[in-house]
Amino acid sequence: MTFRNLMASAAVVALGAGAPALAQVESSDPIRMTLHDWTGQLITTNIMARVLEEAGYNVELVQADYLAQFAGLKTGDLHVAMEMWETTGREAMDEAVATGTVVNMGSTGMEAIEEWWYPSYVKELCPGLPDWTALNDCAEVFATAETAPRGRYLGGPVTWGGFDPERVEALGLNYEVIHAGTDAALFAELESAYQRQAPILLWVYAPHWAPMQFDGEWVEFPEYTAECYEDPSWGINPDMAFDCGKPRGPIWKVAWAGVADKWPGAASAIEAFSIDNDTMGGLIALVDLEGGAVEDVVEDWLWENEDTWRAWVEG
Known part of the structure; x- marks a missing residue:
C-alpha cells in the first residue's frame, strides 16, 4: 500500500469518529x-x-x-x-x-476569471497584446491548417457557454472558435504548445493550476457590463451584443x-x-x-x- 493510500485509509477511520448517526439527520x-x-x-x-x-x-x-x-x-x-x-x-x-x-x-x-489567454512568449510575435485590437493583426500567428487564414481560438467545451462565437462576430475578429472536447484536452494542448513554444490562444480560467504554472496574460477586451450582454446598442458595435470581455466575480x-x-x-x-x-x-x-x-x-x-x-x- 502506498503512503497516499495509507493516509487516505487513516483519514477514513479518523473522519468516521464522532460523526452523527444517519438516524439523527x-x-x-x-x-x-x-x-x-x-x-x-x-x-x-x-x-x-x-x-x-x-x-x-x-x-x-x-x-x-x-x-x-x-x-x-x-x-x-x-x-x-x-x-x-x-x-x-x-x-x-x-x-x-x-x-x-x-x-x-x-x-x-x-x-472566477475566464477569458482568452496566451503565453507570454507569444508577445514577441504579436507585440500589441494584451490589447484585443492587436488580435486581427496577428491572426496568421494563431492560424492552423484547420482555420487558415483565420486565427484559431481554442475554447472550452461547448457546454461551458461563454459566448465566444458571439464575441468574435460582434468585435469583427478574424478568428474561428474551435471547442475543446474536454477540460483535460484543453489544458493538454496548452502544455504541449508551451513545451514547443508554439503560439496558442485559448480559454484559461482561475482558480486553476494553469495561470499559476505558466507565464501568460489574459487578453484585455472592452470592460464587461451587463448592458454589453443585454443591449446591442451598447458598446463598440451598435448592432450586436457581446462586444466586450467576460464578467468576473x-x-x-x-x-x-x-x-x-x-x-x-x-x-x-x-x-x-x-x-x-x-x-x-x-x-x-x-x-x-x-x-x-x-x-x-x-x-x-x-x-x-x-x-x-x-x-x-x-x-
Missing part, C-alpha cells in the same frame, strides 16, 4: 449533487459530499450538464450544484432563482429551494462551505499534474483540514 433520502466536466468542480463537489456523509447524510453524485442542470434543480430531481460561475452561469442562475424553485446558497469563496453554490426544508442541517453546511483560489488551484494541480485521484486528494484535504470542515457542519 432530518431525512435519509439522498441529496443529489451534480458533477460536471472540470477537475475543480469535481473536487469541490466531492469535498462537500464527503463532509455531508460524515454528518450522516445520504449523498448521491449525478453527472449533469452545467447549464441544463437547472431543469432538474427547479423540479427537485437534482438538489445541489457546487459551482455556478459568475463568468458563464449568472444568466441561467438568475432565471432559475427568479422562479422561486432554486436558491443561491452564497459564494464558494472563490473568485464569485463562484456560487445553488440548490433546489426545498433543500433547506428537507435537510436544514445540510443546507447550513453548504452555505458555510468556503475555499480560496490558491487552495483550489493547488488541489487541481495534485490531480491534473501529479496524477492523483480526486477521491484521494479530497480525503487528504479532509484529513489535514478537519477543524475547517467540522465548523461547516457544527455551525
